[in-house]
Amino acid sequence: DSGVTQTPKHLITATGQRVTLRCSPRSGDLSVYWYQQSLDQGLQFLIQYYNGEERAKGNILERFSAQQFPDLHSELNLSSLELGDSALYFCASSGTSGAATDTQYFGPGTRLTVL
Amino acid sequence: AQSVTQLGSHVSVSEGALVLLRCNYSSSVPPYLFWYVQYPNQGLQLLLKYTSAATLVKGINGFEAEFKKSETSFHLTKPSAHMSDAAEYFCAVRGGSTLGRLYFGRGTQLTVWP
Numbered sequence: 001d002s003g004v005t006q007t008p009k010h011l012i013t014a015t016g017q018r019v020t021l022r023c024s025p026r027s028g029d030l031s032v033y034w035y036q037q038s039l040d041q042g043l044q045f046l047i048q049y050y051n052g053e054e055r056a057k058g059n060i061l062e063r064f065s066a067q068q069f070p071d072l073h074s075e076l077n078l079s080s081l082e083l084g085d086s087a088l089y090f091c092a093s094s095g096t097s098g099a100a101t102d103t104q105y106f107g108p109g110t111r112l113t114v115l
Numbered sequence: 116a117q118s119v120t121q122l123g124s125h126v127s128v129s130e131g132a133l134v135l136l137r138c139n140y141s142s143s144v145p146p147y148l149f150w151y152v153q154y155p156n157q158g159l160q161l162l163l164k165y166t167s168a169a170t171l172v173k174g175i176n177g178f179e180a181e182f183k184k185s186e187t188s189f190h191l192t193k194p195s196a197h198m199s200d201a202a203e204y205f206c207a208v209r210g211g212s213t214l215g216r217l218y219f220g221r222g223t224q225l226t227v228w229p
Contacts (some may be wrong), residue, residue: 002158031215043205043219056216090158094215101147101166102215106158 003027004093004107012113018079021110025072025093031055032074033094033104034066038087049074050097081114088112117142117208121220129228134193136223138180138206141187148189149207149217150180159205165189176200201227 003026013019025032034046036059045058049068060066063081068074078085088111092104122137140146147166151159163174170182180191189206203224207217 002160004158033215033217035217035219042221045216045218048215058216092159097215099215101164103161103164104215104217106151106160108156108158 002105002107004091004105006089006091006107006110008110009108010111010113012115013081014115015081015083017081017114018077019081019112021076021078021089021091021112023074023076023091023093023107025074025091026105029093029095029105030072031094031097031102032068032072033092034060034074034076035090035092036087037090037109040084043090046076055097078112083114086112086114117144117146117218119206119208119218119220121204121206121223123223124221125224125226127226127228128196130198131195134178134191134196134200134225136191136204136206136225138189138191138220139187140189140206140208142208146208148180148182149209150174150178150189150191151205151207151219153203153205153222155202162191162204196225196227198227198229201225 005024030051033048046060048056066076088109090109091107094102094104118141120139149164150162165182173179206220
């Protein structure tokens with residue numbers, strides 16, 4: 001158990017809908033990272049938050065957004081869903097804003113299926 | 116920019132045999148390299164990481180990896196495979212101005228035969 005929790009574990013929805021994925025980082029960790037794992041693209045970095053502020057952006061679509069709250073949990077919002085958004089979404093946390101030697105601890109993921 | 120290439124999307128070994136999973140990296144700055152393992156229906160777990168302190172890195176579950184700058188490689192090895200090692204393994208790199216983000220390879224699925 002990494003100490004990172006993600007809810008829900010599975011999510012099935014229809015095209016055009018909006019969903020929210022939730023992540024709670026390990027106790028004391030200030031950074032939260034979101035990654036998408038799909039068969040087509042592999043594991044891709046989406047976005048990073050540090051202590052409530054956006055720190056880095058990767059291949060995140062404009063239909064997707066995220067935020068980190070004062071209690072440090074984070075939410076990833078996916079809207080106008082398409083079939084191609086079906087994937088496993090991972091959250092990871094770490095203690096710093098981006099030290100290269102920092103370890104990222106991954107949650108169990110949320111499997112999103114768009115029908 | 117950083118990137119990682121994992122040679123071989125599937126590797127099969129017999130129980131007790133040597134495990135060798137290949138990873139080559141590309142980085143314009145000194146890299147920091149990681150190996151993660153993903154068991155079915157689980158998240159990624161860190162096996163080991165290279166942070167320039169030592170070129171031979173020992174990790175959990177008997178795995179180790181050697182950083183070879185001249186070959187831009189960071190291959191993962193284990194002397195004797197166990198059935199419980201069957202999983203998907205990911206090599207990742209980070210460094211430079213990309214802050215904390217990790218660049219992952221496409222993964223190698225390890226099968227261990229009895």
